[in-house]
Amino acid sequence: MRTNRTLVVVDIENLAGGTEMSPTxxxxxxxxxYAEAAIKDTDLVVVASSHRAFLNWGFDWPDxxxxxxxxxxxxxxxxLAVLGEDVPARFDSVVLASGDAIFTDTIAHLGSQGVHVxxxxxxxxxxxxxxMAAAATIYLPETLIRQDAA
Structure with missing residues (x-):
């Protein structure tokens, strides 16, 4: 069943290089x-972090x-729990904003179920x-990592 919906899951700590990040x-x-992955207003975006990092992004990431x-x-x-919520029945595609290997088996499984990841x-x-498990990759700028350290 085609849903024309995209699920975007974001491991913001992975993209920031750790829990220490500024709101900027x-x-x-x-x-x-959003620009690199062409995320639309109709996409379901889920962002996760520790409680420590949440204070730096949680109030400035609407919708x-x-x-x-x-x-x-x-x-x-x-x-991973979100990615296990019957994704193939609800979404045609998934964007995983993380490079962590812990997602590999789940991403491979979603791909085998017809979800474009x-x-x-x-x-x-x-x-x-x-x-290798993903159907496509987007290489985000290396400058995202530890931008605050400069």
């Missing part, structure tokens, strides 16, 4: 991701579903097997 960096990540899950790989596990992340943060 979070906005830069959002604007860059999204926010997930907060702390602990080792907390944001990753929250996004695009992975978007800086090349230096994108796991090789994740890149």
């Amino acid at each position: 960096t979070a906005l830069h990540i959002r604007h860059t991701l 999204r579903r926010a997930l907060v899950n702390s602990g080792p790989d907390g944001a990753d596990h929250a996004l 695009t992975v978007a992340a800086p090349a230096s943060c994108m796991a090789r097997l994740l890149r």
